[in-house]
Amino acid sequence: MNLIDTHFHLDFYRDHKYWYDYINQNRQYTLCVTNTPGVYYSCKRIYSETKYLKFALGFNPKSIVSEKFDKRLFNHLIGEAKYIGEVGLDFTGNLKERREEQLQCFDYICSSINENQVLSVHSKNAEKAVCDILKKHKVKKTILHWYSGNLETLKELIEYGYYFSINTSMLQSIKGQKILKSIPQNRLLIESDGPFTKVNNQKYNPSKLQEVYSQIGAFLESPEINKLVWQNFKDLITQGKN
Incomplete structure (x- = not known):
């Protein structure tokens, strides 16, 4: 089974061309999220999407402190995007001061997508x-990236049918481990969130994706983690199809 990385920031690597080629040569299915519509637009102009590498149209809530959500550009691009991300809400630190603006933005994004797009x-x-x-x-087609909330809301999200992308950094805390154990294995996906995570105390790059799978598989006592994630992702993207 080919490995799948459902949350990766290609544009944050200085040597992004090298890793773009590496991902394709090694046939690692990778969802490259973006933090603004402008970044998505630039990535699509620089690189062609391939069988193995796709770009997601995003507006990371953290971006709201440095720039306004470009609704016009988002509307222009959303029709071509199969994947939407990174999007959402962040009420930590000074981002709490932009709570209402974030809520309006995320609400607008969710009102704009179609049933076939994956978030x-x-x-x-x-x-x-x-x-x-x-x-x-x-x-419907939603992946909660690096979930760190309470178990009560986690249960609600599970009941609604959502999926969860998990990474090795979640193994480093008791809370993270508890969350991983609470997610049904048929809702688990693997992410790197590269370059914002580490594997064996080294900054993540795509050559370490198999190690991410191995560490999470060992923790979950799931020796066929590659097969599990493959099937889960297939189930997610084919939701609603006859």
Whole structure:
């Protein structure tokens, strides 16, 4: 089974061309999320999407402190995007001051997508609000990226049918481990969130993806983690198809 990375930031690597080629040569299915519509637009102009590498149209809630959500560009691009991300809410630190602006932005994004688009969602200290907006707009094909909220909201998200992308950094805390154990294995996906995670104390790059799978598989006592993730991702993207 080919490896799948459902949340990766190609544009944050200085040697992005090298890793673009590496991902394709090694046939690692990779979803490259972006933090603004402008970054998505630039990535699509620089690189062709391939069988193995796709770009997601995003607006990371953290970006709201440095630039306004470009609704016009987002609207122009959303029709071509199969994947939407990184999007969501973040109510940590000074981002709490932009709570209402974030809520309006995420609500607009969720109201704009179609039933075939897949979301990768950020939800720091805002899990319940994220859940409520997703349910309000009946968004189905959703991956909760690096979930770190409470177990009660986690249960609600699971009941609604959502998936969860997990990484090795979640293994480093008791809370993270508890979350991993609480997610049904048929809802698990693997992410790197590269370059914002480490594997064996080294900054992640795509050559370390198999090690991510191995470490998470060992923790979950799932020797066929590659096969499990492959099937889960297939189930996600074919939701609603006869």
